[in-house]
Amino acid sequence: MKLAKVLTIAGSDSGGGAGIQADLKTFQELNVFGMSAITAVTAQNTVGVHGVFPVSTEALEAQMDAIGTDLAPQAVKTGMLYDAERIQLTVAKIRQYRWNLVVVDPVMIAKGGQTLLELAAIRAVVEELLPISTLVTPNLPEAEFLTGMKIRNRKDWREAAIRLHEMGARYVLIKGGHADEDVEGTSATEAVKSTESTDAQEFVNKRFSADTEDDGERMYTNQVVDLLYDGVCFVEYSGPRIHTKHTHGTGCTLSAAITAELAKGAGVREAVGTAKAFIQAALEHAPQLGAGHGPTLHAAYRLHGPAPAAGAAR
Numbered sequence: 503m504k505l506a507k508v509l510t511i512a513g514s515d516s517g518g519g520a521g522i523q524a525d526l527k528t529f530q531e532l533n534v535f536g537m538s539a540i541t542a543v544t545a546q547n548t549v550g551v552h553g554v555f556p557v558s559t560e561a562l563e564a565q566m567d568a569i570g571t572d573l574a575p576q577a578v579k580t581g582m583l584y585d586a587e588r589i590q591l592t593v594a595k596i597r598q599y600r601w602n603l604v605v606v607d608p609v610m611i612a613k614g615g616q617t618l619l620e621l622a623a624i625r626a627v628v629e630e631l632l633p634i635s636t637l638v639t640p641n642l643p644e645a646e647f648l649t650g651m652k653i654r655n656r657k658d659w660r661e662a663a664i665r666l667h668e669m670g671a672r673y674v675l676i677k678g679g680h681a682d683e684d685v686e687g688t689s690a691t692e693a694v695k696s697t698e699s700t701d702a703q704e705f706v707n708k709r710f711s712a713d714t715e716d717d718g719e720r721m722y723t724n725q726v727v728d729l730l731y732d733g734v735c736f737v738e739y740s741g742p743r744i745h746t747k748h749t750h751g752t753g754c755t756l757s758a759a760i761t762a763e764l765a766k767g768a769g770v771r772e773a774v775g776t777a778k779a780f781i782q783a784a785l786e787h788a789p790q791l792g793a794g795h796g797p798t799l800h801a802a803y804r805l806h807g808p809a810p811a812a813g814a815a816r
């Protein structure tokens with residue numbers, strides 16, 4: 503069978519657990535040919551982001567042109583796009599080369615709290631990137647930023663998915679990795695207004711409550727649930743929560759796995775199921791590297807197979 507080609511347009515993570523590095527490792531594991539266009543270089547490890555160095559728009563454009571004129575990818579994913587200028591350029595190239603399977607991971611803030619997307623660029627994500635996306639994969643804080651609404655319970659969660667669909671994304675996957683803390687707080691948007699940006703992630707991380715008052719529709723505790731919406735139906739992908747601090751790059755890895763599966767011809771529902779099993783295995787076998795939030799093991803799905811109960815849709 504012909505090898506499917508996939509492209510990631512994202513930032514480089516020197517620590518190897520997230521960004522371009524996570525994407526290429528995931529592509530390789532899922533038997534697709536991975537290519538990359540780098541938007542920014544981060545000096546990053548498991549402890550934090552120590553520097554962000556945007557790549558010139560000229561260099562970014564040249565990378566996408568080199569791929570677009572020769573190596574037509576079956577599917578594309580975007581990760582850290584850094585600012586509005588790079589978002590606009592990326593959108594223009596996606597349109598120019600008619601890349602029409604596009605997974606958008608709206609990367610905004612790293613696990614340590616550092617900003618990976620200028621706040622002013624959120625508008626460009628909403629107005630330009632969402633309308634051309636096949637699937638958008640925000641985590642809970644990102645879904646709050648993009649919709650401007652507070653997500654306190656499962657009803658809000660579904661409402662946010664409906665809004666993101668109305669904003670132009672054909673499919674919406676709101677990931678539940680952040681729904682595990684037990685402090686109720688303010689919305690992500692309010693958090694940013696009222697705190698230094700470096701504190702914002704810590705603030706929003708604390709706000710997804712297991713005990714939120716929500717008419718019995720509790721947020722999940724021992725399960726991690728990702729919610730998919732296609733404009734008509736909701737599908738919940740549920741797996742056991744793995745109690746580990748080694749969650750660096752989970753979002754990148756999940757969206758890269760979805761992109762690889764789409765490139766091979768899977769439908770969105772099926773691709774998300776496989777990707778959920780992939781990240782579950784990668785988390786279970788995390789190699790315990792570094793002093794902070796370590797990476798997952800991208801080879802785990804191949805080496806150990808899908809984790810039991812992962813990827814279950816209900």
Ligand SMILES: Nc1ncnc2c1ncn2[C@@H]1O[C@H](COP(=O)(O)OP(=O)(O)OP(=O)(O)O)[C@@H](O)[C@H]1O
Pocket residue numbers: 520611612613640641642677678679680726727728741742743744745746749750751752753754755756778781782785
């Ligand atoms: N502790 C965990 N146990 C099991 N699955 C998890 C856990 N944390 C995250 N996941 C899964 O990993 C994927 C990414 O979710 P998450 O909400 O952490 O994304 P993210 O915040 O964008 O990640 P990152 O910013 O680190 O790249 C989802 O499929 C989610 O269900």
Ligand SMILES: Cc1ncc(CO)c(N)n1
Pocket residue numbers: 512513514515520521522544546581582609611612613618750751752753754
């Ligand atoms: C480069 C890069 N992209 C995305 C993330 C989010 O995990 C990160 N930490 N670094």
